[in-house]
Amino acid sequence: MGDVTIKNSETLSKWKHELKKIQFERTSKSGSTQSQEREVYDHGNxxxxxxxxxxxxxxxxxxxxxxxxxxxxxxxxxxxxxxxxxxxxxxxxxxxxxxxxxxxxxxxxxxxxxxxxxxxxxxxxxxxxxxxxxxxxxxxxxxxxxxxxxxxxxxxxxxxxxxxxxxxxxxxxxxxxxxxxxxxxxxxxxx
The missing domain is CATH 3.90.79.10 (Nucleoside Triphosphate Pyrophosphohydrolase)
Known part of the structure; x- marks a missing residue:
């Protein structure tokens, strides 16, 4: 899968559940490092x-x-x-x-x-x-x-x-x- 490093995690909303913007770096299978951002909604399982x-x-x-x-x-x-x-x-x-x-x-x-x-x-x-x-x-x-x-x-x-x-x-x-x-x-x- 490659290594993943969380660079920053910002809470965008925590009204009822949590919405975060996460910046991370991931080492791809070719060996290059990619920086990405994603929104992740966490209301539990x-x-x-x-x-x-x-x-x-x-x-x-x-x-x-x-x-x-x-x-x-x-x-x-x-x-x-x-x-x-x-x-x-x-x-x-x-x-x-x-x-x-x-x-x-x-x-x-x-x-x-x-x-x-x-x-x-x-x-x-x-x-x-x-x-x-x-x-x-x-x-x-x-x-x-x-x-x-x-x-x-x-x-x-x-x-x-x-x-x-x-x-x-x-x-x-x-x-x-x-x-x-x-x-x-x-x-x-x-x-």
Missing amino acids: AVAALLYNKQKGTVLLTRQFRLPAYLNDGEGMLLEACAGLVENGEEPEATMKREIKEEMGYEIEQLQKIFEVYSSPGSLKELLFLFVGEYDQQQKVADGGGLKDEGEDIEVVEMPLAEVIEKASSGQIRDAKTVILILWLQQKQLV
Whole structure:
């Protein structure tokens, strides 16, 4: 990879999370030294899970408003896998179980971690932990919908896996983490 030396790190914003401008030098594979600058947004690591029901052939998704998507295409309402940010000192699986309960109203005991991926490594520091897990109606303990004091207004959507695959293939599901989880579930033929 070559050597990397951080020359300067300037905080541009620390409103909710941290946006930095980082100046660094990197030795390329040819041996030359390159000076570069990048903006790096750090909101911590994240988790996402796609829950499935083998007997019914269904999956659970969330539908919620996402301002960046709205600013990009005017739509903003996205179908997504349940997701959230890992809190300091919390393990990713514990975060995921908490988020499933808050957003979807299900208490899930078993999750399978399938990947750790960088969502957009050109500018985000976030490492995303992806999970799948089985659900059934006996695990439903609350309405879900997210935390009102955090402004969450989440709809829980149960759909047949075949329909979800079609929506991902046709571009109706456009969230990358969700598409990855759908394709993984389809490939493993768990539903």
